[in-house]
Amino acid sequence: MTTTTTTTTAGLYDSEGQEKNYLNHSKGLWSWLTTLDHKRIGVMYMICVLSAFLLGGIFALLVRTEHLTGGETIMSAETYNRVFTLHGAVMVFLFIIPGIPAALGNFVMPIMLGTLDVVFPRLNLMSWYLWMTGGVFFVASLAFGGIDTGWTFYTPYSTTYSPYGPAIICALSGAFILGFSSILTGVNFLATMHMLRAKGMSWFQMPLFCWSLYATAIMQILATPVLAITLLLLIAERTLSIGIFDPSLGGDPVLFQHFFWFYSHPAVYIMILPAMGVVSDVIAVYSHKHIFGYKFIAFSSVAIALLGFLVWGHHLFVSGQSALLGTIFSLITFSIAIPTAIKVFNWLATMYKGSIDLKCAMLYAMSFIWVFSIGGLTGLHCAAIATDVHLHDTYFVVAHFHYVMVGGTVFGFLAGLHHWWPKIFGKMYDEFWGLVAWALVFIGFNLTFFPQFFMGAQGMPRRYWHYEPQFQAYHVASTIGAYMQGLGFVLLAGVLLYSLFAGKKAPRNPWGGTTLEWQTTSPPPLENFPHDEPPIVGDPYDFHAIEYKEELEGYVLVAAPAAHDAERSIVEEIVEGAEADSYGSRGN
Amino acid sequence: MTQAHATTHDAHGHDDHGHAHDPNQAHHFESMEQQVASGKLGMWVFLATEILMFGGLFCAYAVWRARHFEAFEIGHKQLNTLMGFINTLVLIASSFTMAWAVRTAQLNKNKATAVLLALTFLGGCGFMTIKYFEYKAKWDHGIFVGEPWGHWNTFREEAKTELEAEKTATQLAPPTTGTPGLVNALPTPGKTPEGFIGADAAAADAHGHEAEAHAPPAAHGEGHEPAAEGESAHAAAGEHHIDPDDALKARTFFSIYFCMTGLHGLHVLVGMGLIAWIFFRALKGEFTETYNAPVDLVGLYWHLVDLIWIFLFPLLYLIS
Ligand code: HEM
């Protein structure tokens, strides 16, 4: 293993000498649509969720353009309501929730575990088809006039007042189906991590990305069914007037909010935990240093997953919840910041005295830390009841959740996308243009959302079509930022797609990764690892086991990774700190 | 999910363990035991999602029952406890035959497994048939979930007519009806001389026949005429001794009743589909000592469906 290079490995070539991998072992659309290979399913998910991201992005730019002026710029108030609703609904249900687990997780996780596939390959394909079906329902709701309730479907608006009944039912059915797609992914991933870790791989030799997917799976499994029943009840209310949420029939609209947030608050962690997992792995690789506090990061994911179920009431501070309940929810919400902060400090400690490579993936990961911290800290403003009474339903909340969802999840997704792109497609993209795209996205993002904190604190309500002149400067700045981001994303897509045609062939391990997916070829063969090279399991962050080889332009394994768990004693951490000091003196 | 990974099975010779593979073992598992354990874990986790989904409904039930107890009190009297009870027995029996089928499958007795699965399937059929008559009876009286399809005014009119009919039939002094709009207008003993609904099988039977005399449900919207000859049967069954003014309140109860039993009924149908599938596989003799996971997993699912009913029955039929 230590001396083989890709060119001498047997069994990887077909009779014509062409390299065999999961991409070319069979051809044609049909072979993709019926594939049970987790890698292909991951790629199909990637194409789909990124298309959804594009659609949601177009809606976002329309919203921002409308806000260039306080009155009508390009659309009427009614149209505006539908555009912002679809923006939110598409981004949340079609992109951000499935995004990292279903696209990147599907591809990478089984390889990281050194196994052949997920536990239930058919279920995996089925969840992709469910995603597609849900997506069709969402798009079809446009044909019925579009929904205008906001992505939260709040009653009594969705049950009584919104004129777009059929569109609402269509979108609710879509969200219901997407929920099942998410549940099946969760069941599959959780069982895979329990059952299919490579021989000899302990729980604490799983990469942190897997741990985050594990925590995510818990939430997908326990929270999503409640959303499913809520949506069914809402459909029944709208079509049959069962009277559960409609006060005129004895129902309670706030009950809907409880049901909805019982799912949707955990859902925000379904969105962010996988991104945190990506960032944990990326930070270690580009700092070329063992992850700091492995168990803390792993267990804080699980802690977030469990605590995340107990805080939904912070969305109902002004919905007529009792003061006692509000206080309890407020306190638990504060406490969830603790495991979150634990992660942030561990990432910083990992980078400390590492030899940091400012590659695209690392830049996205570092921006994640910065931007997500802003998002998390402003979450605390919202979690304090007295402030939230003022901030609720203003642009402050809009800015808060975009900082965590775009700055957090989307940046995490992009970090992972750049990190694993050479592995997935076997091509290197252009770092320089990747950096330019990153700069546009990063600056554009902050320009878009930072002004919204000010606007919101000054009282600009969210979801309003009209606004007072005093807010115009902020809105215009925000819109310019949005265009800049849009440009950045287009450039980013261009850089990555161009690499597919003109990129250099990727080595097995271009970045110096130590998890198992970097031991196999890029792209991996159908069976994930070459026949004669089963993965070598050990501490997933043992950077002493790899070495850079100039002639391969990549790293190779030079020793078996240390056989112990990834968690190390504080002594080891300090010793490595001292070693890192000596790197530092080499003038890094 | 339990079968071989079709597209890649051949491409990959995972033959380094030196023992012959069970043809049912998918290529990404190391051993049959691992495959079985995986399937079980997956099924248990899936059952957890089912419980949470019904959990939402139980929550809604709790909230409503706390807020509108009188609606539950009034509404549940319209249900036929006997039928509910029989259905409970039917499901418990089918759970028993299912568990037995799991055992025979493990013992490689495919014939016995097939017979037991057929019995389980019949249990499911029985349950759905009884449920059908219960639903039909409600539907015929304008009781259905919600507004457009439930004909609550028809229901109220019918209750009125019945009350009149009964008064003349029994020549009793008019019973003291509850004050209109009184919140806890519980039926007084005078109003329900026969006691609980459907307390005897004959009543249920009479009801079943009577149901056929009614217009088909689709025509219901055009106006429902209380079928004169059916009235005495009703009076005998004591089913509609309800204050007409309370009729509307029952609607709240029936919303949750139809949501809960409807979702449960769908699960029974899915379970029956699964049972039919493994029934045919058992007929073909596919199960062995090592390969019987499908029977096991379907069994788990079927037990959960039964279990949910065990909770639904007292919550919906036995309120006091
Ligand atoms: C330290 C962690 C966090 C805290 C303390 C926190 C706190 C809060 C609070 C109190 C609100 C309600 C504000 C209001 O409506 O008045 C809120 C809204 C929101 N948060 Fe967070 N949050 C945190 C992290 C996250 C994360 C990680 C995400 C998603 C990735 C997220 C997404 C959202 C969304 C989408 C909303 C608004 C939902 C809506 O009304 O449409 N939050 N957050």
Ligand SMILES: [Cu+2]
């Ligand atoms: Cu929340």
